[in-house]
Amino acid sequence: xxxRTPSQTVGPFLHIGLVPAGYAFREVFSATVADPGIxxxxxxxxxxxxxxxxxxxxxxxxxxxQADHQGRYAHSADGRPLTSNSFRGxxxxxTDKGGFAFDTIRPGGVPGPNGSTQAPHxxxxxxxxxxxxxxxxxxxxxxxxxxxxxxxLALVPAxxxxxxxxKPDPAKPGLLRFDIRLQGKDETVFFDA
Amino acid sequence: xxxxxxxxxxxxxxAYLSPDYMSTRAxxxxxxxxIIPQTLSETTGPVYGHADVRPEEAxxxxxxxxxxxxxxxxxxxRVLDERGRPVPNTLVEIxxxxxxxxxIHVVDQHPAPLDPNFTGxxxxxxxxxxxxxxxxxxxxxxxxxxxPNAWRPAHIHFxxxxxxxxxxxxxxxYFPGDPLFPFDPLFNSVTDEKARQRMVCRFDLETTxxxxxxxxxxxxxxxxxxxxxxxxDHA
Numbered sequence: 001x002x003x004r005t006p007s008q009t010v011g012p013f014l015h016i017g018l019v020p021a022g023y024a025f026r027e028v029f030s031a032t033v034a035d036p037g038i039x040x041x042x043x044x045x046x047x048x049x050x051x052x053x054x055x056x057x058x059x060x061x062x063x064x065x066q067a068d069h070q071g072r073y074a075h076s077a078d079g080r081p082l083t084s085n086s087f088r089g090x091x092x093x094x095t096d097k098g099g100f101a102f103d104t105i106r107p108g109g110v111p112g113p114n115g116s117t118q119a120p121h122x123x124x125x126x127x128x129x130x131x132x133x134x135x136x137x138x139x140x141x142x143x144x145x146x147x148x149x150x151x152x153l154a155l156v157p158a159x160x161x162x163x164x165x166x167k168p169d170p171a172k173p174g175l176l177r178f179d180i181r182l183q184g185k186d187e188t189v190f191f192d193a
Numbered sequence: 194x195x196x197x198x199x200x201x202x203x204x205x206x207x208a209y210l211s212p213d214y215m216s217t218r219a220x221x222x223x224x225x226x227x228i229i230p231q232t233l234s235e236t237t238g239p240v241y242g243h244a245d246v247r248p249e250e251a252x253x254x255x256x257x258x259x260x261x262x263x264x265x266x267x268x269x270x271r272v273l274d275e276r277g278r279p280v281p282n283t284l285v286e287i288x289x290x291x292x293x294x295x296x297i298h299v300v301d302q303h304p305a306p307l308d309p310n311f312t313g314x315x316x317x318x319x320x321x322x323x324x325x326x327x328x329x330x331x332x333x334x335x336x337x338x339x340x341p342n343a344w345r346p347a348h349i350h351f352x353x354x355x356x357x358x359x360x361x362x363x364x365x366x367y368f369p370g371d372p373l374f375p376f377d378p379l380f381n382s383v384t385d386e387k388a389r390q391r392m393v394c395r396f397d398l399e400t401t402x403x404x405x406x407x408x409x410x411x412x413x414x415x416x417x418x419x420x421x422x423x424x425x426d427h428a
């Protein structure tokens with residue numbers, strides 16, 4: 001059997017190939033996961049990535065993967081029909097000094113292990129210079145009653161769960177904040193699946 | 194709950210903290226990762242392929258008015274999973290510096306010339322048998338500031354999706370016989386010698402086009418699902 005190709009960092013020049021609008025190469029991806037016509041509660045997620053020295057990482061990339069408002073993934077392993085064929089559930093955003101921002105919808109709960117239901121969440125991948133492989137975390141919605149029964153949150157030490165919670169910005173309706181800390185105090189929980 | 198995707202092959206990847214690569218020191222997480230079961234959120238993933246690429250995006254030498262300087266090359270291979278099955282119709286994105294070792298990127302300050310005829314970005318989707326092919330120029334080596342007199346071996350960045358969130362891979366393809374291998378902390382962040390060699394392409398005379406371009410072959414192996422091989426829709 002062939003053996004796996006190892007991961008390597010995206011490096012500091014990832015924009016040329018992955019977020020290339022600034023280099024006159026056609027963009028395939030965007031940070032808009034759901035156009036206004038897509039059913040569901042529309043939200044904007046903003047956040048910054050901090051390194052262990054407390055500095056904002058201005059050269060990272062965030063990818064998100066999520067279900068639609070009914071909790072269905074646009075993928076054959078799910079197989080349940082989606083309300084909209086144009087919802088693909090994926091977004092990509094390079095970070096700058098101001099961080100990243102996605103326009104999307106709040107996903108529904110999705111099936112979990114052993115007949116459970118997972119609380120609404122968004123899967124988050126982080127790539128950057130200094131990351132030799134992707135970091136993977138989840139964004140949950142602070143205050144959602146379903147969080148209490150989520151089988152994945154249950155695996156996270158209680159005092160670290162707060163690092164996974166997107167929180168509303170009191171000043172801006174519809175805006176959720178989700179900062180990611182790679183190291184140090186309040187380090188974000190990252191997963192291994 | 195049984196894993197859909199094997200975890201054993203993850204051992205080939207570098208650790209997050211690889212101290213010789215300075216940037217990992219402030220960016221590698223210090224807490225252990227939380228191990229979770231593979232749920233529908235992980236066994237599904239973004240689906241991007243033929244509909245998202247244009248044929249001309251596979252040729253990095255024809256994106257401008259003139260031809261880029263450098264050694265024209267063809268890079269081709271197959272995308273497979275670790276059970277040897279082809280990964281069809283999946284997006285492959287690449288980026289690289291020019292023949293002089295300079296990226297078009299705004300933060301690259303290496304005093305080597307930019308090439309007005311070279312951007313260094315390409316994309317292609319694998320065919321039904323997992324084959325991909327690019328035409329480009331051989332990238333140069335370039336210095337970086339990781340340590341005194343640090344130089345990166347020539348490489349092309351590759352980004353792949355595969356069939357799920359767990360099969361996502363970003364890596365770098367290196368060229369055979371590069372004298373900079375022993376000195377490169379990124380190449381050597383992969384601690385297993387055989388695994389390092391899997392990042393190196395091979396020269397191939399059959400792929401080489403007479404009077405036109407040298408040929409290199411590089412197969413890429415992604416995480417594989419435990420699903421039976423006769424069930425490609427759920428691979």
